[in-house]
Amino acid sequence: xxxxxxxxxxxxxxxxxxxxxxxxxxxxxSKLRAETxxxxxxxxxxxxxxxxxxxTFLNGEEGILRYRGYPIEQLAEKATFLEVAYLLIYGELPTxxxxxxxxxxxxxxxxxxxxMKKFFEGYPQHAHPMGVLASMTCALSxxxxxxxxxxxxxxxxxxxxLRLIAKTATIAAWSFKNSVGHPVMYPQNRxxxxxxxxYMMFAKxxxxxxxxxxxxxxxxxxxxxxxxxxxxxSTFTTRVVGSSQASLYAAVSxxxxxxxxxxxxxxxxAVVEMLQKIYDDGGASKANxxxxxxxxKDKDSGQRLMGFGHRVYKNFDPRATIIKKAADxxxxxxxxxxxxxxxxxxxxxxxxxxxxxxERKLYPNVDYYSGLLYRAMGIPVDMFTVMFALGRLxxxxxxxxxxxxxxxxxxxxxxxxxxxxxxxxxxxxxx
Ligand code: CMC
Numbered sequence: 042x043x044x045x046x047x048x049x050x051x052x053x054x055x056x057x058x059x060x061x062x063x064x065x066x067x068x069x070x071s072k073l074r075a076e077t078x079x080x081x082x083x084x085x086x087x088x089x090x091x092x093x094x095x096x097t098f099l100n101g102e103e104g105i106l107r108y109r110g111y112p113i114e115q116l117a118e119k120a121t122f123l124e125v126a127y128l129l130i131y132g133e134l135p136t137x138x139x140x141x142x143x144x145x146x147x148x149x150x151x152x153x154x155x156x157m158k159k160f161f162e163g164y165p166q167h168a169h170p171m172g173v174l175a176s177m178t179c180a181l182s183x184x185x186x187x188x189x190x191x192x193x194x195x196x197x198x199x200x201x202x203l204r205l206i207a208k209t210a211t212i213a214a215w216s217f218k219n220s221v222g223h224p225v226m227y228p229q230n231r232x233x234x235x236x237x238x239x240y241m242m243f244a245k246x247x248x249x250x251x252x253x254x255x256x257x258x259x260x261x262x263x264x265x266x267x268x269x270x271x272x273x274x275s276t277f278t279t280r281v282v283g284s285s286q287a288s289l290y291a292a293v294s295x296x297x298x299x300x301x302x303x304x305x306x307x308x309x310x311a312v313v314e315m316l317q318k319i320y321d322d323g324g325a326s327k328a329n330x331x332x333x334x335x336x337x338k339d340k341d342s343g344q345r346l347m348g349f350g351h352r353v354y355k356n357f358d359p360r361a362t363i364i365k366k367a368a369d370x371x372x373x374x375x376x377x378x379x380x381x382x383x384x385x386x387x388x389x390x391x392x393x394x395x396x397x398x399x400e401r402k403l404y405p406n407v408d409y410y411s412g413l414l415y416r417a418m419g420i421p422v423d424m425f426t427v428m429f430a431l432g433r434l435x436x437x438x439x440x441x442x443x444x445x446x447x448x449x450x451x452x453x454x455x456x457x458x459x460x461x462x463x464x465x466x467x468x469x470x471x472x
Contacts, residue, residue, distance in 0.1 A: 049077045063098055080455045087352070090272075092280070092449065096129060096439050097271045101353035106360065108269055109133070117363050122264040123147060123234050126206060126435035129269050130442060144233075146199075150207035151228035151237070154184045157212075161219045170427045171301045173216035178209055179294035191286035198445075201289050202438055209293075209434060210234065213427045214241030220423060235260040238431070243419065255374045256418050259367050260428075263411060266360045267432030269439060271353075275299040275306065279437040280444050284452040289441055296437045297430050303347070306433070308408035309425040312348035313416060316381040316388075324380070325387045333388065338397045346392055348409030355402040361409055368414040377417045385413060 044055040045068050054076055057069045067090045074080050083089045098107045106113040109128050116125055120134075127135045127143050135143060157180065164173055181204065182188055188201045207228075215225045218241075226244045228237055236257045244250035270276070279296035283289065300306035323329035337346040351358055372379060389405055392398045408429075415425050 049079060052077070059093070061093070062095075063100070074455075080457070082457060085352075086277075091277060091452075092272070092444065094271065094440070094443060095132070096443060097269045097436070099271050099353055101351070101355050104354060104357040104359045104362075106270070113266065113359055114363065117262050117265050120265060121233070122261050122268070122432075123206075125265045125268050126438075129435045129439040130202060143203075146203040147207045147234065148230045150204045151211055151230060153181075153208050153211050153215075157181075157184070158215070158225065161215055161225070164216075164219060166220060166222055168216075168220065169301075170213065170216035170220060170423055171297065171307075171430070173219070174209065174213055174427055174430060175294045175297040175301070177212045177216070178205070178297060179291055181205070181208060182288045182290040185290075188288040188290055198289075198442070202442075205289065205293060205438065206434060210238050210431055211241060213424075213431055214238060216427070217242050217421070217424050220421075233257070235264065239418075242424075253375075255371060259371045259414060259418060262363070262367055263414065263428065264432040266363060266407065266411075267429050269433070269436030273305065274302070275433060276436055276440050280440055280449075281452045283441045283444055284449060286451075289438070292441050293434065293437050296433070300430055300433065301426060306408075306426045306429040308347050308406070309412040309415070309429060310422050312385075312408055313381065313412040313422055313425070315344075315347045316384045316413075319384050319388070320380055325383045327387075330384075330387050330391050334391050334395055337392075338395070346388070346398075346403070348405055348412075349392060349398065350401070350403040351406045354404065354406065357404045358406045360407040361405045364407060364410045364414060365405070368410045368417065371414060371417045375417060379413060379417060381416070382413055385410065 043058040045058050047054050047056060054073075056073070059067045059069050061067070070081065081089070096109065098110070099105065108116060108125065109132060111128070111134075116128075120128075123144055124135060124140055127140065157177065160177060160180065161173075185201065185204060187193070187197055190197075193201070211228055218225045224246055226241045226246070229240050230237075232240055232252070236252050239252065239257060239260065240250055272280075275296040278299035279292045282295040283292035303311040319329065319333050322333075334346075336342045336344050368382065371377070372382065389409070392403070398404075411429070412422070412425050415428060416422070420428060
């Protein structure tokens with residue numbers, strides 16, 4: 042291990058350099074405060090690696106994303122979502138027997154406690170399904186209180202993982218049913234994960250539901266593309282909450298909340314709403330697109346081109362490339378002619394040729410086309426981020442598990458206080 046040297050207040054301090062398996066380098070400053078009294082100030086943690094991890098590799102300059110070493114392009118093409126979930130959580134692609142056991146474990150847990158069904162009746166019909174999903178996920182801990190034991194053994198952890206993957210899908214689908222005022226549909230364990238999810242969302246007790254294999258395959262791909270993305274806001278949140286030894290349900294529920302925001306997973310909903318506004322405002326005409334591009338460049342407008350830009354990708358987001366192709370295919374297969382797709386393509390073209398976006402290395406991210414794909418599949422806008430959450434679940438679990446197994450300490454950063462210096466209390470009548 043090499044060292045880097047820094048001169049602080051005239052004193053030379055050595056910091057070990059840590060090199061990851063893909064040659065990324067970090068300066069290990071764990072002794073900084075003890076040896077110098079200084080801390081680092083890094084808003085948004087833009088320069089801080091919060092952990093070492095062997096789950097996902099991401100190279101933003103070259104647009105590379107790999108889960109446990111496997112390129113995302115190969116996984117999206119060849120694997121199933123539960124196979125990828127197993128890979129992320131347990132580190133290796135499963136053998137057939139391991140996969141069968143994992144799938145049957147998940148399938149065994151798809152039902153949720155009947156009492157939880159009553160919770161849905163308490164939510165207003167238009168409750169956002171992300172809020173419902175987060176609170177119901179946390180509520181699972183009251184039905185499986187053994188998960189609250191920080192010294193959980195491996196078997197109980199595995200069971201909690203299976204429960205989470207299975208039950209969040211049922212909760213997500215039922216939160217959608219609640220929002221449209223339809224009766225919930227119980228899971229069908231003969232179906233695979235993606236088909237079952239679509240069944241629980243779209244089947245009705247009054248008619249037969251025909252499963253469209255192309256939609257199932259597109260959903261499988263979307264879930265895989267979202268399955269992990271190293272230390273993004275929601276994954277880091279899951280780690281932070283998990284680091285206090287709160288249960289896995291609590292940690293994942295917090296992750297769902299973090300994902301909800303429009304700068305993170307909520308961007309897929311925001312993109313479609315933005316495209317709709319542009320459409321209503323004058324459609325895909327050059328004049329209209331140029332007007333909106335001007336607005337996105339203007340900081341005072343308070344509007345960003347949603348679905349563009351990424352903290353890590355500064356070249357292209359490999360997930361966006363795959364999703365754009367899938368969106369084209371699904372729309373063609375299902376004979377969907379969505380005018381918003383045209384707007385999205387014109388807007389993308391205009392932005393990619395505009396200095397503002399070129400200079401700042403702003404490219405379409407995963408959320409730019411995913412909303413349009415969900416729309417083509419018949420999934421309503423409110424549910425887009427919920428679908429993202431179901432996809433990201435294995436990543437949250439894998440990160441939580443890695444952190445717990447490594448025995449990482451509670452996350453508790455420092456701050457630099459900039460408030461008032463000590464002053465004496467002023468009685469109410471003298472203020
Ligand atoms: N439209 C217009 N300007 C932008 C955009 C955008 N979408 N994104 C960044 N910029 C500008 C920003 O104003 C800043 O300009 P300047 O240097 O002149 O001040 C510069 O580009 C750098 O932006 P930043 O906000 O400092 O970059 P960041 O790494 O903190 O933020 C981001 C990354 C994804 C939050 C941001 O690009 C953004 O808000 N994008 C739109 C929302 C979005 O699509 N989010 C989904 C992200 S991918 C999926 C996920 O994470 O869940």
